[in-house]
Amino acid sequence: MLLLGIDLGTSSIKVAVTDALTHRVLATAQYPDTEAVIVSKRPGWAEQSPDLWWEYVQEAIRRAHALGDYDPMDIGAIGIAYQMHGLVLVDKEQRVLRDSIIWCDSRAVPYGDRAFAAIGEQRSLERLLNSPGNFTAAKLAWVKENEPFVYEQIDKVLLPGDFIALRLTGEATTTISALSEGIFWDFASDTLSDDVFRYFGFDKGVVPSVRPVFGAHGGVTADVAAALGLKKGIPVSYKAGDQPNNALSLNVLEPGEVAATAGTSGVIYGVSDALTYDPGSRVNSFAHVNYTAASSEARGVRVSEVGVSEARRVGVLLCINGTGILNRWVRDITGGDYEALNAVASAVEPGSAGLKVLPFGNGAERIFYNKIVGAQVLDVDLNVHSEAHLYRAGQEGIAFAFRYGLDIMRGSGMNPGIIRAGNANMFKSPVxxxxxxxxxNVPVELYNSDGSIGAAIGAGMGAGIYRDGREAFAGLKPVKLIEPARAAVYDELYGEWKEHLSLFI
Incomplete structure (x- = not known):
């Protein structure tokens, strides 16, 4: 039995085909070759076309097939991971009504702030575990007020992964995890949030059928199967946001376990067994892939059947919008490539000869209470600093931003002894x-895993191919352990960087 994992990222679509029995990755593919465009019609706005995502998904799958390393007709289940918090709107004919307002779009912040005050800050935190911020519900409120002609045509409100599953199966479904990341879910009652729907004036009928993360989200239609060389009826058996899925891919499922990723955005994601929240919503709590609730049991959903705990599991997420996108910007303006960037940066001593970078140029940052700080290049010495210093200062600035956010998480009781990460994106840079x-000052274990492989594992769990978690993660082994060796040096550099940051926040 083969498993197909699809990872809908901001920059590209990645797919992986794995052998469920041997856990071998038989093929991987990515599309497009250049990073997908984020359309920013106004400062702070960020949109992408869902229909373009679907084209990219199909091309990535065809590329994987074309490698000739497996028989596509042996694929027995599909899993989907996706960029979180995006808003996709479709009408009764399942046509997309507008481009998706994606995760790093800042326009809805005032709508979320007003909802936070109206619902009550403490009530919001206790029931939603977050301020509505600029998450999906607040983005829908923006559409309702500013594009009523679009809003009136809405049949279903989807997260990006829900949309890809819709195109594969023709069925509109979602999950508790997805609803929680959109700030539609009330953790106290384990139902759709009456507070959110009442305040914004949303009709609950726009919410698709709620299914378990690991479970049936429909079967591939005959037309799609014919177009992609797949068997008709293959189940989409798993859907999760990219960060919960990244955690799954690293077997981060139980309290105290922590994962990280550094793609377009940077994330540290820890698991808790408590309905925890940050009073300032600087870090955010969502239902993890193995979150269960009384309402789930009432639907006959037993997560234990796919080998994970029935207890509540909440993912505590630190997100830094300006991470890999800053590294890409440096690459683009200097005309280099990532390999050359890392080589010359390695030759520069820590601290980049005093050059400092604040990597916050990708919209409102939650760690700063949804303030737009902007990217800053500071203390430039034209007689000293070169492209190599800028390369290193950028990567150090991203690491310092992680430390800033991790300290917030530590204040909420999340104190990782080790962090697991995929050997991908910025974690491939030694600098x-x-x-x-x-x-x-935390060791990192690196694994040869990524979001598409995690989605394939999830597909196997959701389809019942794996009897338990031990089977699902039998092939997962760390390829490298990196331990702190110069923590005192970097702690001092971080202190200097943080002083400069204080001038802007």
């Missing part, structure tokens, strides 16, 4: 890994 490990 960044050195700065990250020493600045946070």
């Amino acid at each position: 960044f890994v050195e700065a990250f490990v020493n600045t946070t």
